[in-house]
Amino acid sequence: MTTATAEPLTRKDFASPVGIRWCPGCGDYSILSTMQGILPTLGIPKENFVFVSGIGCSSRFPYYMNTYGFHTIHGRAPAVSSGVKLTNPDLQVWVITGDGDALSIGGNHFIHALRRNMDLKIILFNNRIYGLTKGQYSPTSGVGTVSPSTPFGSVDQPLSPISMALGAEAGFVARTSDNDVKHMGEVFAAAAAYKGAALVEVLQNCVIFADKVHEPYYGRPTRNDTLLYLKHGEPLRFGKEMEKGLVMDKFAMKAKTNPTEAEVLIHDEKEASGALGFYLSRLAHPEYPVPVGVFRNVERPVYHAGVRAQVETAQAKNPPSLDKLFNSGSTWTVE
C-alpha cells in the first residue's frame, strides 16, 4: 500500500518533461490538459495511476503524463490493462485509445473488457480517421469518405462506439468533446468515480486528415441546436431556448419543437435495460441532435472483485503449501 503524498497534487505533478509531438492544433492537447487537471482532484496517490495505450496518435498520450505508463501494441491496451488491474487492484488504470485502435484492430478486447466490467477507464479519441498512418478512413468514418485508401470514397458503413459499448453490456458510457473542456472534465470525473469499465468517447478533431469533421454539430455557432446535453433526471431538451425536445413515436425517438411537458422524455442514466441509452446512441447529425454526457451509469459486479473473492476464500480455506501440493493424490515409496 502507498500513502498519500504530503503536499496536495497539482496539474504540474502530472506534466511529463517529454516534448509533445502532436500536430499543432490537434484536439489531443485539450484532452491531455483536462486529464492533468482532473487527476489531482481524485484523491489517489500519483504512483497509483497507470496509463496504458495501444497504437495511434492518441496512444502517445502516456508518454506525456508523469505517471506510470505503458505504450503497448495496436489494439491490445484493454487486454494489457486487464492484467495490470487484476495483479494490483489498488491501481487506477486508464486506457487511451482511438477509433481505429479500439474499434477495428482491437475490437475484440474492447468488447470483452466492457462485458467483464473490468475496472478500466477507457478514453476513446474519435476523430473518424487514421492519423498516424496518414489519413486512411476508419470504422467511424462516414460513407463516402475520400482518403488515400478510398480515393473514390469509402463504401463501409460506420459504427457508433456508444452503441457498440452498450451492446457489450458496458455499465458506464459517455460522450464528450475536445472543444468543451469543462464538460470533458465533468465526464472524466464521473468515469473515474464509476466502479468498473467506463467508456468515454471524446469527439476529437484531427487538423491534418479530417479537420472539422465534428464541426457541423459541435461547432460553437450551431452547438445549441445540434448537441443535446444529457443530464440525469432532466428532460431531453435542446435548442437555443430549449424549445425542442425528444419524444417517443412508436419505436423511434423523434425531435419535436415545442413539445408538451408530458411528452418530453426524461433522461435516466440508471435505466436498467440500457434501452434508453441505446436509443440515444442512435441519434446522429443531421437528422438529430448529437447527445453528449452520460448515456448510462448503472452498477454491475466488478470483475477483479469477483476474482479476488475466489482467491481469498480459497486461501482462507486451504493455505498454500507446496508440500501438500506435491503429495496430493496417490503416492508410493521406494525403499
Added chain:
Amino acid sequence: MSTPVTEVPINPTEKAHIDVESVTIRFAGDSGDGMQITGTQFTDSSAVFGNDLATMPDFPAEIRAPAGTVAGVSAYQIHFSSLDIKTPGDDLNVLVAMNAAALKANIADLEEGGILLLDEAGFTDKDIEKAEMKSNPLTDGSLDGYRVIKANITELTINAVKETGLKGKSAELCKNFFTLGMMYWLYDRPLNHTLKWLDEKYGPKTKYKDKPEIAESNKKALTAGYNFADTVELFTSHYRVKKAALPKGKYRKISGNEATVFGLLTAAQKSGRPLFYGSYPITPASDILHGLSRYKNFGVITFQAEDEIAAIASSIGSAYAGGLGVTATSGPGICLKLEAMGLGVMTELPLVIVDVQRGGPSTGLPTKTEQSDLLMVMFGRSGDSPLPVLAARSPGDCFAMAYEAARIALKYMTPVVLLTDGYIANGAEPWMIPDPASIPEIKTNLVQSDGEAFQAYARDPITMARKWAIPGTPGLEHRIGGLEKARNTGMVAYDPENHQAMTNERHAKIAGIANDIPLAEVMGRADADALVISWGGTFGTVSTAVEEANKGGLPVAHVHLQYLNPFPRNLGEILDKYDRVIVPELNMGQLRLLLSGRFGIPVQGINQVRGKPFKVSFLVSELHRILETQK
C-alpha cells in the same frame, strides 16, 4: 470412506505366474468407451504397485466422431516395467480392442504372437461395415498370428451389473471396467486402487451421491472382469512385472501438463510474486489452465481471455504490474502471440510462454505430437528479437523446466519460451517428490526508490537485467512501450547509434544466460566418431536408441539439449570432437538448421512427422543406415 467391496475376488489361482521385465499395453475403443479412464487406472495401479512406467494417450480431435468408425478411435498406451524405462514402448505386447475400428486402427503395432483381447460385441456386421473392413477379422483368419482372446465383454458386463438396477446403454458403459478387471488379473495388479478411485469419484461424498448405482456397477464390473479372467480358461497363465528399482524416495505419477502447473506454482512461491496465468483454451495446453484454476489458494489468478493475443497481453500487463506473468498455448496460439512476445522483448519484462507443440502447420493435428515450433519461437518476430528458449525432456522434467523458465525470466527480465509437446504433456511417468525446502528461492529485480534519479533501462552489470519498478511504487513513475528505447533512460529514441547499441545489448543479455545454465553432458560412447544431438520430448526414445545402438556394437555419443537459446556454452567444444553429427527430431530439420547455421558444420537429420513419438527400433535402424552405409 470407501464402501466395502461385496464380492472380494482373488480365489487362489492355480494358473502359473510368468515373470516378465516390461510390458506394453494399448487400450483402444470408441471415443465413448472410456479408454482414457481405463488406461489411466491401469497406470495408477501400476505406479502405486511400484513399476517404472511411461504412457501415451492417443485420442481424436473430435469429441465424439461417429461411433464405430476409425476416426472415432481413442487409445491409451502404457509401458510398465521392473527396469528403468524412458519410452511408452515401440511394439505392443497386448492390444485391447473394443470394436472392429479400434482393431483396424491399431493392429499394425501389435507384435507377432502378441495378446489380442477383443470384445465380440464390437464385431457385428454393422461394426465391420463402419470400420470399412471387407470381412470379419474374428473369422477370416487375418488374426492367426496373434494370441486372440475373444469374449462378449458387453454382454458379460450387462449381466454383472444387473442387480444394481442398471440396464441397457448405462450398463454397457461399465464394459471398460470389466475389461480393466481382466487386464488386472492378467498382469497381477491389485484392484483396491481403482475401487477406491470409483468411490472418490462417484461415491456418497460426491455429486453422484443420489446415484449410488454408478459407483456400485463399475466396481461390480471390475471385480467381475477379474473373476471372469481367473475362472474361464481364456488365459493359460498370468504375468508378473516386479517393482522397479527406482532411486529411493517418495513418488507420484505426473503428466507433463501437471508438472508444468506444479513448476509454475513453485516458481511463484519461491519468488514471492503472484502468478498470473492468461490463457485461451487450446489442445493440448488446456490442462495447464484447468490445473492452475484449481489452485487459487496459491493466490493464482487464471484469466480465460477472449483470444490468444489477449491471453499474452494480459500476462504482459501483469508482469508490468509485478506479477509472474505466464501464458501457455500450442503452435496456432503462438502464431497469434508473436507480436506481443516482441513487445515483451522490447519492454524487457519477465514472462513465461509455454508452447505445448502439436502437429502443424495451421490447425494441423491438434491432438498429435510434433517438435516443429522451434524456429518459430526462435525467430518469429519482427526485428532482431532474441529470447531464451528451453525445452522439457520428459513429463516430470516439465516441473524443473517450468521453474527454470520462470527463474530466467525474473532474473534476466525477459520473456522465456518453454517448449513441451503433446506427447510429454499428456504422457505420464513416476516423479520423485522433491522437498520444497530444497528448491532455491528466486531473486527478482524489484526496486524501491533510492533517492537517485530512476532510469528504467539502466542495467545490472552482470545479468544486464533492467530494474523492475512496478506501478504503485512512489517516485519511480516512468513510461515504457514498444518504441525503441534510449540506453539507460528508456526514453523513446530513434537515432541510429542508439538502435544499434540497444540491439547489441538485447543480444548480449540473452547470450550471457549461457553462463547461468548447465553444461551439455555427453552420454553414450563419448569416444565414438558420431554424435547424436536430440532436444525436448524425444529424450526418452533417443537415449534408449543410443543405448541399444551402443550395445549392438555401433558406437555413438549422445547430447540432449534442454536449452536451445542460448545453447550450453560448451556445445561448440563438444561438436569439434566428432566427425559426424546426427540430429533426430520430430520435424523436417529445425535444430539441424540452427546447429549448422550457428557452428558452420554439416549435420545429418533423422526426421519424422507422423504425429507420434519416434520408435526406438526406427531410430536404431536409421543410425545403422546412416553410419554404416553413408560416409
